[in-house]
Amino acid sequence: xxxVLHVGQRIEEQADFEKIYKNAWADNANACAKQYxxxxxxxxxxxxxxxxxxxxxxxxxxxxxYYKNNFxxxxxxxxxxxxxxxxxVDEVEPASPLHVKKDWKFLALxxxxxxxxxxxIICLLMAGDxxxxxxxxxxxxGSASFGTFAIILYNGKDFVDAPKLVQxxxxx
Numbered sequence: 001x002x003x004v005l006h007v008g009q010r011i012e013e014q015a016d017f018e019k020i021y022k023n024a025w026a027d028n029a030n031a032c033a034k035q036y037x038x039x040x041x042x043x044x045x046x047x048x049x050x051x052x053x054x055x056x057x058x059x060x061x062x063x064x065x066y067y068k069n070n071f072x073x074x075x076x077x078x079x080x081x082x083x084x085x086x087x088x089v090d091e092v093e094p095a096s097p098l099h100v101k102k103d104w105k106f107l108a109l110x111x112x113x114x115x116x117x118x119x120x121i122i123c124l125l126m127a128g129d130x131x132x133x134x135x136x137x138x139x140x141x142g143s144a145s146f147g148t149f150a151i152i153l154y155n156g157k158d159f160v161d162a163p164k165l166v167q168x169x170x171x172x
Contacts, residue, residue: 022047038068074161087165097164106159109148116145 005011011018026044033041039061045054078098081087120141127134152159 037065038073039064071159071161074163077163078165081163081166103158105151105155109152113145113148113152116141116148120145 005014026041026047029041029044029047033039040057042058042061043054045051045057048054075098078087082089120138123134123137123141128137
């Protein structure tokens with residue numbers, strides 16, 4: 001009807017147009033996903049052509065999204081709430097609800113866990129003179145990494161970067 005195709009032409013026969021259209025669609029999805037989630041869109045290679053590299057990138061983007069959502073996006077939600085008017089600044093209250101003092105565990109425990117896990121891997125890769133020496137090192141560093149991981153899981157809500165301005169109960 002718009003005169004894009006000649007009489008008798010079918011859209012299925014226009015491979016170049018289909019490729020350009022699918023790429024534009026996938027690029028648009030990437031742009032929207034980067035604004036909303038902080039990473040490129042997942043499954044855009046379905047639109048283009050599914051590859052092993054696309055599968056790996058989907059996994060990588062999922063990991064990045066998980067990290068950002070749980071550990072670094074609270075301030076973004078606070079900014080959105082402030083912008084939308086879900087939170088209004090109280091001029092009488094001098095303390096900012098955004099300033100929350102972090103405990104020592106927020107820095108120390110993740111560092112200890114990463115170091116202990118790395119040492120466990122190094123002990124496995126660079127075996128000692130005897131298998132008992134290697135086993136002792138692996139058990140020590142493995143239990144240290146598992147122990148710190150358990151402490152982090154137990155205190156999990158303290159490690160999450162939750163929005164501080166508007167709590168869900170207040171919005172209802």
